[in-house]
Amino acid sequence: MSDLSCTATTCTRQTGHGQVLCTPCAHHIRTWLLELPTQMIVLNGSTQRETVGAGIRQGTRTPPLPGREDVLNLLGPAPWAYRLVDPYGEAHADQHGPIPVIGILHAWVRLVCEERRWNPPQPTIEANALWLADERRHQWIVRQPWVGDYHSELDALIRMVRATTRVSPRRRPVPQPCPRCDALLLTEVDHELYVGCGGCEARFTREELALGARLTWALLNAA
Numbered sequence: 001m002s003d004l005s006c007t008a009t010t011c012t013r014q015t016g017h018g019q020v021l022c023t024p025c026a027h028h029i030r031t032w033l034l035e036l037p038t039q040m041i042v043l044n045g046s047t048q049r050e051t052v053g054a055g056i057r058q059g060t061r062t063p064p065l066p067g068r069e070d071v072l073n074l075l076g077p078a079p080w081a082y083r084l085v086d087p088y089g090e091a092h093a094d095q096h097g098p099i100p101v102i103g104i105l106h107a108w109v110r111l112v113c114e115e116r117r118w119n120p121p122q123p124t125i126e127a128n129a130l131w132l133a134d135e136r137r138h139q140w141i142v143r144q145p146w147v148g149d150y151h152s153e154l155d156a157l158i159r160m161v162r163a164t165t166r167v168s169p170r171r172r173p174v175p176q177p178c179p180r181c182d183a184l185l186l187t188e189v190d191h192e193l194y195v196g197c198g199g200c201e202a203r204f205t206r207e208e209l210a211l212g213a214r215l216t217w218a219l220l221n222a223a
Helices: 021-043 071-077 101-116 125-133 135-141 147-165 206-222
Strands: 172-173 184-187 194-195
Touching: 021 101, 021 125, 021 135, 021 147, 101 125, 101 135, 101 194, 125 135
Parallel strands: none
Antiparallel strands: 172 184, 184 194
């Protein structure tokens, strides 16, 4: 089968091997899902409004919300039928403001359960995120025709969560030459399963890099 364009709206790569989503975009989806439980710890700790230096407002009849509205919206409940864009392209225009995280995740969990007859997880953000990130389910999801919409929604979701928590994954250089191109351009990112090379764009597990380092050390000692 000939190469196809990746169905992620933000990607211009070709997929190859008949895939509908390229390998980097598929990897990003799983990384975002694995990041969400950590972000929820920060989000749950951010519910209270900042009051330092705030004066008392006079003459208002409306009591203030008990916490930050943007955080409460993200953490709040959602109608189980919600999906911003369903897998067949029908947009829901009646949604306003931040969409609760559980609403987005559970809608995709429900779709997967309907198509695969898998048992759903517990109704929490963390359980839904890790359920979708499970390797077996993830590998099935990224081969479905609607995975482009799935990628777009999770991309928008993680951006919104990061903007609210003000916590983004850190990128750090890896002091080791790339096993493929020998360039010193390896970097690792929080929550990422692979270390990437900025030169040849290859990706390696940490075990592969450790093996490469041992082989390089053995060759240097043998020289």
